[in-house]
Amino acid sequence: MITVVKPGLLTTVQDAGRPGHRASGMPVAGAMDRLALAVANRLAGNDPGAAALEFTLMGGTFCFEEGAVAALAGAEMPAALDGVPVDSRSAFTVPAGGTLTLGVARRGVRACLAVQGGIDVPRVLGSRSTYLRAAIGGLEGRALRAGDRLPIGPPPAVRFAAPPRPFPAMALPGSPVELRVISGPQEDRFAPEGLETLLSATWKVTTQNDRMGYRLDGPAVRFRDGADIVTDAVVPGAVQVSGDGKPMVLMADCQTTGGYAKPFTVIGPDLRRLAQARAGDEVRFVRCTQEEAVAALEEERAWAST
Amino acid sequence: MRIRAQGEGGVVVELGDAIDPAVNARVHLLARAIRERLGGDVLEVVPSYRSLLVIHDPLTTPRDRVVERVRALADEVERAPAPAAGRIVRIPTRYGGVHGPDLADVARLAGLDEDEVVRRHAAPRYLVHFLGFTPGFPYLGGLDPALATPRLDSPRARIPAGSVAIGGVQTGIYPVESPGGWRIVGRTPLRLFDSRRPDPFLLAPGDGLRFVPVDDATYDAVLADVGSGRHEPEVEE
Structure with a gap:
């Protein structure tokens, strides 16, 4: 059992998400930086998609009743065990009664803390991920609070081998953050100069950024005939342009459907880069082909699978 | 019918341009056919008013294969008689x-x-x-x-x-x-x-x-x- 002493800014239980129910309106949710989730889990000896804690900008203080093996990945967050700094980039052992303190992120936004055995909250539709908007999954469907107690699952029957260090793919993105995009589904809704604006401008992450989406600021994008489309299905990574001509990149907790035109889609393996960007950071969209996207996905899977 | 991409693992199949119960009925018919017949190639089908999003794993099923099979199935569904009203x-x-x-x-x-x-x-x-x-x-x-x-x-x-x-x-x-x-x-x-x-x-x-x-x-x-x-x-x- 882990007792939450200080919960941080927004700390939730997340795993690899809840796909399979989008036709019923259920968002996928899951870790915003899915590579960080996989690496932290593998370091801790877990299945890459096991349930972990996702911190946002700031960690927190956690007291471990029983001893545990833990690992951290994603944003650079200083970690200390009973006041002594630990190298959180490899697995570390927390003794029974030990207190783990995670500070403010030096770089990046979201870090995942994996504990061997995983965070053992009940599964909802096959996943332990918290979906805040409908209060589903995680601990009572909400962010952690001081005093919460988190059960740790039994150690996995098969220990997953730790990935080799260092993790080149884990590097936090530089500035501007480059996001590769695949054309479609509604590129034809935009005037040619509108597409040119989207691809040539440097966009700024606004303060309107959360697990549902990142709104970006920059020059207004011109449409061919308006922002509204007949509502259709959307995925995390879809770039929606609303009536004011500003793009929003949909993230893990996005709704399953939306009514704004979508010129292109950020490829899955690059979404973690945006998840690690904060307000004021610069973003650029770069076109890529299906072949490049598949190669990037293969590289990510090589880390995320055994 | 128009087919577009939504990311590396999403294929959008548009059967019309407007909100129309007849178009929507065909959306659900095709969604069911894809689930029943292409289950091995397709992870999820997400219907909306006039289109479907077909989600697949591009590492195990290349996009071209999904598009080809969905297209063939859509032609078949197009020729099928109108479905009886559901529950x-x-x-x-x-x-x-x-x-x-x-x-x-x-x-x-x-x-x-x-x-x-x-x-x-x-x-x-x-x-x-x-x-x-x-x-x-x-x-x-x-x-x-x-x-x-x-x-x-x-x-x-x-x-x-x-x-x-x-x-x-x-x-x-x-x-x-x-x-x-x-x-x-x-x-x-x-x-x-x-x-x-x-x-x-x-x-x-x-x-x-x-x-x-x-x-x-x-x-x-x-x-x-x-x-x-x-x-x-x-x-x-």
């Missing part, structure tokens, strides 16, 4: 009062009395075009145009689960407590989403739906049954 799920609804605080406003804006609004809202066989917005939220077609009412100028922060509401030319039911700008005309004791049930979702895309006005006693009785897990929703086949 109709009955939604007991307490209109007005504390359960429907905006019923009076909707009546005033429509130039009708409250009873007439209820009668007209409960008359049609609605179509669940698709589910979205929040888990289990039905986008319904079939609202009497006389009941179309503009959304609230400022959305409410919390709308109770089960609220039946009108927004513009649409009507729907809020499955979970959420913010919203539609006008609330009533409430159902049914749970459109309940993670404790084996199938947590009351409605499926393509279902028919009818609102059934009930009084407080019936509302309370159904609510008690739902709370204890004894309630079976009424379905007209």
Whole structure:
């Protein structure tokens, strides 16, 4: 059992998400930086998609009743065990009664803390991920609070081998953050100069950024005939342009459907880069082909699978 | 039919350009055919008004293969006879009062009395075009145009689960407590989403739906049954 002493800014239980129910309106949710989730889990000896804690900008203080093996990945967050700094980039052992303190992120936004055995909250539709908007999954469907107690699952029957260090793919993105995009589904809704604006401008992450989406600021994008489309299905990574001509990149907790035109889609393996960007950071969209996207996905899977 | 990409693992199949029950019926027909016949190649099918999103793993099933197979299936479905109408799920609804605080406003804006609004809202066989917005939220077609009412100028922060509401030319039911700008005309004791049930979702895309006005006693009785897990929703086949 882990007792939450200080919960941080927004700390939730997340795993690899809840796909399979989008036709019923259920968002996928899951870790915003899915590579960080996989690496932290593998370091801790877990299945890459096991349930972990996702911190946002700031960690927190956690007291471990029983001893545990833990690992951290994603944003650079200083970690200390009973006041002594630990190298959180490899697995570390927390003794029974030990207190783990995670500070403010030096770089990046979201870090995942994996504990061997995983965070053992009940599964909802096959996943332990918290979906805040409908209060589903995680601990009572909400962010952690001081005093919460988190059960740790039994150690996995098969220990997953730790990935080799260092993790080149884990590097936090530089500035501007480059996001590769695949054309479609509604590129034809935009005037040619509108597409040119989207691809040539440097966009700024606004303060309107959360697990549902990142709104970006920059020059207004011109449409061919308006922002509204007949509502259709959307995925995390879809770039929606609303009536004011500003793009929003949909993230893990996005709704399953939306009514704004979508010129292109950020490829899955690059979404973690945006998840690690904060307000004021610069973003650029770069076109890529299906072949490049598949190669990037293969590289990510090589880390995320055994 | 137009086929577009949505990311490296999404294929969008558009069967039309507008909200049209006939187009939507073909969407559901094709969605079912893809699930039944291409299960090995496809992870999920997400229908909406006039299109489907087909989600696949591009590392195990290349996009070209998905597109080719979906195209072939769509041609086959195109030639198939129109499907028989599906089931109709009955939604007991307490209109007005504390359960429907905006019923009076909707009546005033429509130039009708409250009873007439209820009668007209409960008359049609609605179509669940698709589910979205929040888990289990039905986008319904079939609202009497006389009941179309503009959304609230400022959305409410919390709308109770089960609220039946009108927004513009649409009507729907809020499955979970959420913010919203539609006008609330009533409430159902049914749970459109309940993670404790084996199938947590009351409605499926393509279902028919009818609102059934009930009084407080019936509302309370159904609510008690739902709370204890004894309630079976009424379905007209």
